[in-house]
Amino acid sequence: MFDELLLGKDAKASLEAFLAKPAHAILLTGQRGTGLTSIANLLAKELLGSKNLENEQYFRLLASEKGTIPIESVRDLQGFFALTVPGNSAIKRVVVIDDADTLSTEAQNALLKTLEEPPQGSVLILATHDSKRLLATIRSRTTELAIPAPSKRQTADWFIVKGYAPADIERAYLMADGSLRQMQAILSGKSSTDTDTIRAVLAGTSYDRLLYVDGMAKDKAAANEFVDNLVRVATVSLERAANQNPTTMTRWQSVLRASTTAQDALEKNGNTKLVLTDLMLSL
Structure with a gap:
């Protein structure tokens, strides 16, 4: 399923293991250009069984606006997590936070509350090129997966x-x-x-x-x-x-x-x- 991406065997194995048993939150790290955004979107598609995320109502993408992701974007997720999703699938909602290191301090603190009490049937996928800019409490409550750059x-x-x-x-x-x-x-x-x-x-x-x-x-x-x-x-x-x-x-x-x-x-x-x-x- 990851053949369209340039990934090493270890990275593929780790991603496949995550899909087999998803954690409530995963933190993808790696240098710029390693394809973190593409990996995050592919994980979201697989988790939701969707071919097109643009038309997927149970998917949300948070991305930087003028260099930052404001607290309002994180607060808006509360309504998203409250959505009733039909069906019996284990994973019902997925949120991708691209360039997660651009989350403002206030936004990170708001997100921390969600990570401490993860909504049932929801998965958060964070992608960052600079994990040190994230709160230590954010990192400790996610499953971190480093994506190495190919040779x-x-x-x-x-x-x-x-x-x-x-x-x-x-x-x-x-x-x-x-x-x-x-x-x-x-x-x-x-x-x-x-x-x-x-x-x-x-x-x-x-x-x-x-x-x-x-x-x-x-x-x-x-x-x-x-x-x-x-x-x-x-x-x-x-x-x-x-x-x-x-x-x-x-x-x-x-x-x-x-x-x-x-x-x-x-x-x-x-x-x-x-x-x-x-x-x-x-x-």
């Missing part, structure tokens, strides 16, 4: 089977630093940031770089994607410079420092236009 060879083989050329896969891997979601977007042409854009930004003058700010600032998701990809390119390029061309290390260290600073600022909901302006002037 570069496994990733390449998986995309080759899908029909992509090895050279394109290598390029996407460099840009995405192995992130499956980003690689898929790049290879399918759905990524709004490509290597040409990054090269143009790095090669241009400060004035040239600032011309990109207004367009990116209008789409925070695109801004985040650009900065994330810049961090990945700088990281990989710095590693290559250390082994092949040490004279360029200072340049890539500067790019990595500026891009990680921007990444942190965006994660903290800094003003997108100001963050991008500072980044472009720092490159």
